[in-house]
Amino acid sequence: MTDFTKTRAAFHLPDGMTYLDGNSLGPMPRAAADRVAAMMADEWSQMLITGWNKAGWYVQPRKVGDRIARLIGAGDGQVVMGDTLSIKVFQALSAALALRPDRRVILSDSGNFPSDLYVAEGIARALGATLRVVAPEAVEAAIGPDLAVLMLTEVDYRTGRRHDMPALTARAHEAGALAIWDLAHSAGAVDVDLLGADADFAVGCTYKYLNGGPGAPAFIWTHPRHAEVAEPILQGWMGHAAPFAFDQEYRPAPGIERMRVGTPPVIALSALEASLDIWDHVDMGALRARSIALTEAFIAGVEAQCPDLVLNSPRDPAMRGSQVGFCHPQGYAVMQALIAAGVVGDFRAPDVLRFGFAPLYNDLDDVSRAVEVLARILRDASWDQEEFHRKADVT
Amino acid sequence: MTDFTKTRAAFHLPDGMTYLDGNSLGPMPRAAADRVAAMMADEWSQMLITGWNKAGWYVQPRKVGDRIARLIGAGDGQVVMGDTLSIKVFQALSAALALRPDRRVILSDSGNFPSDLYVAEGIARALGATLRVVAPEAVEAAIGPDLAVLMLTEVDYRTGRRHDMPALTARAHEAGALAIWDLAHSAGAVDVDLLGADADFAVGCTYKYLNGGPGAPAFIWTHPRHAEVAEPILQGWMGHAAPFAFDQEYRPAPGIERMRVGTPPVIALSALEASLDIWDHVDMGALRARSIALTEAFIAGVEAQCPDLVLNSPRDPAMRGSQVGFCHPQGYAVMQALIAAGVVGDFRAPDVLRFGFAPLYNDLDDVSRAVEVLARILRDASWDQEEFHRKADVT
Structure with missing residues (x-):
């Protein structure tokens, strides 16, 4: 059986960051x-x-x-x-x-x-x-x-x-x-x-x-x-x-x-x-099972706590890879707020928030944290579109 | 004016090696x-x-x-x-x-x-x-x-x-x-x-x-x-x-x-x-002048000391790059002997000994050493073809 605690420990993940963008660029192995x-x-x-x-x-x-x-x-x-x-x-x-x-x-x-x-x-x-x-x-x-x-x-x-x-x-x-x-x-x-x-x-x-x-x-x-x-x-x-x-x-x-x-x-x-x-030490069946567990938990969490978001990925895990998309009309601003809060996904025009779950190093704590931060941002509505566009231009 | 002592010092060149194969793979900059x-x-x-x-x-x-x-x-x-x-x-x-x-x-x-x-x-x-x-x-x-x-x-x-x-x-x-x-x-x-x-x-x-x-x-x-x-x-x-x-x-x-x-x-x-x-600090005119000086000195040295070798490069430096080839019927064995003695060039079939002179780190001492070792190898005739073919198969 693959020990995913061990595989997670093999990567450098910056402190305080929940990285859900390994489908763009994976993090660096410590070795x-x-x-x-x-x-x-x-x-x-x-x-x-x-x-x-x-x-x-x-x-x-x-x-x-x-x-x-x-x-x-x-x-x-x-x-x-x-x-x-x-x-x-x-x-x-x-x-x-x-x-x-x-x-x-x-x-x-x-x-x-x-x-x-x-x-x-x-x-x-x-x-x-x-x-x-x-x-x-x-x-x-x-x-x-x-x-x-x-x-x-x-x-x-x-x-x-x-x-x-x-x-x-x-x-x-x-x-x-x-x-x-x-x-x-x-x-x-x-x-x-x-x-x-x-x-x-x-x-x-x-x-x-x-x-x-x-x-x-x-x-x-x-x-x-x-x-x-x-x-x-x-x-x-x-x-x-x-x-x-x-x-x-x-x-x-x-x-x-x-x-x-x-x-x-x-x-x-x-x-x-x-x-x-x-x-070399990863069982691909175990990897797939973990991928499904992570994406299922994320979809359930977001749908329970963020009613404004619309799922943009297949609901059936058999028809889904290891990433989940949600649509929001101010998707760009929401993603900027998420990144500022340490939850890194990415945005794909026109309105998709994209979250990748890499079973090798992402875990259920990442899922909980992402859902929680996302829900807070949407609830507080402090992600005012203008403001975040402005911030995005500066950084 | 370019300081070629300084550029040479910027590269890692293994101890005891005269490297004349930078036209295949250049050495590593220390930085x-x-x-x-x-x-x-x-x-x-x-x-x-x-x-x-x-x-x-x-x-x-x-x-x-x-x-x-x-x-x-x-x-x-x-x-x-x-x-x-x-x-x-x-x-x-x-x-x-x-x-x-x-x-x-x-x-x-x-x-x-x-x-x-x-x-x-x-x-x-x-x-x-x-x-x-x-x-x-x-x-x-x-x-x-x-x-x-x-x-x-x-x-x-x-x-x-x-x-x-x-x-x-x-x-x-x-x-x-x-x-x-x-x-x-x-x-x-x-x-x-x-x-x-x-x-x-x-x-x-x-x-x-x-x-x-x-x-x-x-x-x-x-x-x-x-x-x-x-x-x-x-x-x-x-x-x-x-x-x-x-x-x-x-x-x-x-x-x-x-x-x-x-x-x-x-x-x-x-x-x-x-x-x-x-x-960034190299003047290309100075580089070319140094390249010509190196290749001219090598050709003159080899022709003076190694009568068995036949020049395989243009004699006119204006028609030549920064490398020199010489032909020898046992070229492969001779090159193996050279490499064993720490002078690294390479061999191109059927009979070419190829020497690259990289003005950025090769100098006239490299030229003298290469000529001297080459002359000694050819003079001693200890580079018996069979023996060096055998050695080449092992290393």
Whole structure:
């Protein structure tokens, strides 16, 4: 059984702060600073160029990938790290389109993170494909025989609504299409099972629930049935079958290694390793149970004490990730007041108060405190909109 | 005048090592570990999500870019950081092709770094363009009226041969084409003048002469005449005109900002900042003079004392970067012996011993020591090929 008191103690959480924004940027593992300092002092500084072999920098993207694989229901050797999530979306989408050369339609939804849609729009323009964007609830009906790729973010960044990955993937496959899943708000938040869902490609970032630090590297997964045939457009030397042969022609590396592009971000990966030292001991079923307990308690508390707020997330926990949204017409001002009182969530236009619950370090005390402070702010009405807008401009 | 004794003292150079491989990975600035530790403790750990504004993470890619701009003859607001060099090559090349929609030929040379050629090959296949690769000396004659983009690395990674950037750019422009320059072996090594050469796009990495650490982020420069019209295929949210409006449609940010893609690598950028604190005080003319003095002394010393070695770099320093190559039939074994004796260069197949001279921290004592050790190794012939191959397999 996972000891969540212990995992909470492994993070630096500022005194007096209830941090419910780990779905934007996770807090720092206490061991991260030492891990990075050691990498710099013992590896970069002393080994210099030999660190690529001696310290294992060259194989680090795959070794770190293997540790993430367990958290998302993937197998060893199926995940590789590097670049940013937007770049990984580009790689997955361009590779998927190449696997369906007779089809040119990409389907996504308006709940997808905008950057995913921008990347898809860029690919569609370049390759002569069409991007269709429908409402999240209209996705299933929009899957038709012309579809090349279904590209969705599993958990909606504003509402926390969780798509049914196995069902939608199966629908896409029935229609002869491939399914790409963005796990930005899933990895480390819910019990993802990529192989169980029979997904085709998946991508995600590591600076949210996975606590890798600001701008931490992304990951990409390819189902084994595609790994040896996927053709990346982004052909970089680290994805070459023999990078140090310096051949003039590109030959993709075996399997997921071909999704590497340039030189891996070694310092950033060492910070992420400190977080994975914690994750290695976490049971994902226990994590999911705790996530549901936290979000259920928060919804119940807010609805009991804050009648002005309207739930903006699915009520059924099975259809929800690890975050909860509530709407309020003066949402921005309310969130500013909350942050000033030490309860950190965030605001998404036009009116959503968004609270992320990271089971690794958030607990029921965080929930109680957040509900209590939120109720007090709304009751006192001291969060006068003008005043908080003014304050927000200053800070 | 730049004080190179002081700049040398600013780096950690392992005791007893003569490091002539800064053209692969630069050594660590002494201040880098503290800078990164401070970023982690004071910014990530304490500010959490508010660091994007409070600590300036969001504007860091441009601010760091401005400091690099001075080193490569570019202006303020023209350079932005992020991703890897291969990704930046992709961005520059796809944007350049879009500016010449009636032409589909990309010209490069066999002296270009393989990853650049792989990226170009991937783009060519995806967009229906043609990549032509000729010998470095045949580039000028190969520029014809069908050319869309000339894409070259200024300084050859094996030979150190430096292309004439102003002349080749002018030839490309006369032919109606655009010119992209990869500065991987130029930035921090020679006196680059992008605006003076009237180049169109430039890209580079920061882990070589710029000492940003293993996998440090890349940079991209767009000439101001293209900055507002260049259309990136890699459309990421950080390159959007209003990233936090979360619009569903992409609108490119003004100028070079549109070349940003995903979330910037904040920890890695802070290590690079420690190096730029040194670079800020370096006069690039003085740097170039010192580079020439070092490489000239090395060539003269080796040719005087090592008659078996054949120079593999241009003899004219004006046509050379800050590295020198020599050929030897047992080059691999000789380099292993050199490294064992504390003189670190590297080997490039089939027979090249490559020595990088980083004017910021290498000095004439490094040159003397390298020549002396190299001469002794060749004279003693104790570097028996079999033996050193065996040693290399073990270490």
